[in-house]
Amino acid sequence: MNFEEFIKRNVVRKATSDAELAKSLIAESDKILLVIKELTPNETNATMLMREAYEAYRQICEAIAVYNGYKIYSHEAITSFIAEILNEKEVADSFDRYRKIRNSINYYGAPISVEEVQKALLEIPKFIGIFKKKYLFNI
Numbered sequence: 822m823n824f825e826e827f828i829k830r831n832v833v834r835k836a837t838s839d840a841e842l843a844k845s846l847i848a849e850s851d852k853i854l855l856v857i858k859e860l861t862p863n864e865t866n867a868t869m870l871m872r873e874a875y876e877a878y879r880q881i882c883e884a885i886a887v888y889n890g891y892k893i894y895s896h897e898a899i900t901s902f903i904a905e906i907l908n909e910k911e912v913a914d915s916f917d918r919y920r921k922i923r924n925s926i927n928y929y930g931a932p933i934s935v936e937e938v939q940k941a942l943l944e945i946p947k948f949i950g951i952f953k954k955k956y957l958f959n960i
Contacts, residue, residue: 833891834892835892842884846881849880850878857874871938878919879896897917
């Protein structure tokens with residue numbers, strides 16, 4: 822579904838830019854990244870680390886959206902926002918891949934390998950850093 826369709830279905834709403842909410846989301850994302858950076862992925866914590874890394878990623882994307890005047894009520898709509906509004910196809914693909922991994926963990930109890938988590942813990946902070954510098958530099 823494209824971004825305009827999400828708007829038509831009220832899954833995304835146009836709103837006033839909310840710099841304070843964006844700041845709060847950035848701060849929460851930063852806290853998550855600090856905590857997960859201190860942990861070494863293993864079989865016991867891999868699922869939790871993946872969920873939290875994805876949450877940090879989602880929060881940064883949501884911060885960009887609210888700063889730009891969009892309230893997004895669906896993780897799939899965030900993918901469309903990244904791809905269509907920000908024109909960041911590579912990041913949108915990455916976000917959507919991690920969204921699907923997180924959903925399979927949360928809703929289907931799917932296991933995740935330590936190797937996959939290690940990869941995510943390198944890639945997700947990289948994209949978060951890029952997005953913060955590019956879209957949230959003046960907050």
